[in-house]
Amino acid sequence: MLPDRMAYAECRAQLAGSRWNCSGVGEGNIYGHVMPLATKEAAFTYAITSAGVTHALSTACAKGDLPGCGCKAQNRRRTMNPDGQFQWGGCAEAAYGARFARRFLDARELEADARSLMNLHNNRVGRKMVKMLVKRECKCHGVSGSCALKTCWRALPSFKAVAAALRERYARAKQVTPHPPPATHAPQTHLVIKRSKPNAGIGRPPRKSELVYLEPSPMYCEPDPESGALGTHGRICNRTSKGDEGCESLCCGRGYNTVHTVEVNSCRCRFHWCCSVTCDTCVTRADRHVCK
Incomplete structure (x- = not known):
């Protein structure tokens, strides 16, 4: 499955019971804006797509399916503790996948406006999430199950785990605003957290792990092509639930x-x-x- 298709399928799985459940996402041109409005749903879509490309390339790198990438002997780092019982071997698969995903996806954002800044930030969150969830796994080697030698390596997380972590970030996404405002024509515009009160001063820059958006989300109750909403008519609901799927x-x-x-x-x-x-x-x- 292509990385973007994998990402959209997992997007639908993570939000299956929500009013917005990724329906219709990914059916158009992948080189345009995936979502027409700069909402937190767009933020989640860009982040999970970036994570999908990063994860797919990292997996291919680890298997040796990509030229110029893989666990070649000269690229392995091996260390042992003083008693000679610990060995660590690993490569930078996630780092390679993140670099390639950055070159491929970030190249689409040419406008240098607030929407592009938002997309670039959320792309980075998706790449970062894959790298953050890389964990060390170990295996013992020895007679009768003893651990005379332990080999450890860095293992990629499942993409479902990455998507679930981004789902939590989606629930806590921050609304941002460009600063300085575009009307000032000042150089080096960047994004800051939007304050709830107009005169509350300049907000802080968003953290590298936070998803960001520019516009409030619509209700997604009725079909609306302008916002990409398909509505919830005909959706199956849970009569006893008090959650989103209720x-x-x-x-x-x-x-x-x-x-x-x-x-x-x-x-x-x-x-x-x-x-x-x-x-x-x-x-x-x-x-x-x-x-x-």
């Missing part, structure tokens, strides 16, 4: 319809010697709640 939140107060379903499947299958399989027939009844 019918009260997901259906935006419009209510829901209950659909009774009956499924007939084979179950409790048994193998008989020789050579046949017999199964029982199981009937499953369930209710699905669909937003109006």
Whole structure:
């Protein structure tokens, strides 16, 4: 699977129960803005795409599938503790993936405006998350399970773990504003956290681990091509949940319809010697709640 497709699939998995669930993202030109508005949803989309490219390239690097990258003998670092029982071997796969992802994705941001600054920042957050979650794994070598020699290496995290961490950043994304304002035509415009009060002074620069956005998000309740919202009509909701996937939140107060379903499947299958399989027939009844 291509890195961007992997990222969009995981985006949908992480936000499956939310009003905005990444539906429609990635179906257009990947060289334009993925999301038309500079919302926190756009921030999450750019970050997870950048993380997906970084992770895919790092994985290919670790397997030796990329020229000029991999765990060649001369690139390995090996150290032992004084008693000679510890050995560490590893390469800079995540660093290579991050550098390549930066050259590939950041090259799209040519305008040097506030939206480009936002996208560049969120791209960096995605790359950084892959590198942050790299962890050390070890394996013992010895007779009868003893640890006469322990080899350790740096292992890439699963992409699902990276996406889940970015999902937490998405929930705490910060709204920013350009400073100095574009109207001043001052050089070196950068982003600062937007203050809640107009006269509260200049906000701090966003941290390197924070997702940032420029515009408040729409409700995503109704279809709106301008904002990229598909609406929540026809979405399946959870009647008993109080969270994002609950019918009260997901259906935006419009209510829901209950659909009774009956499924007939084979179950409790048994193998008989020789050579046949017999199964029982199981009937499953369930209710699905669909937003109006």
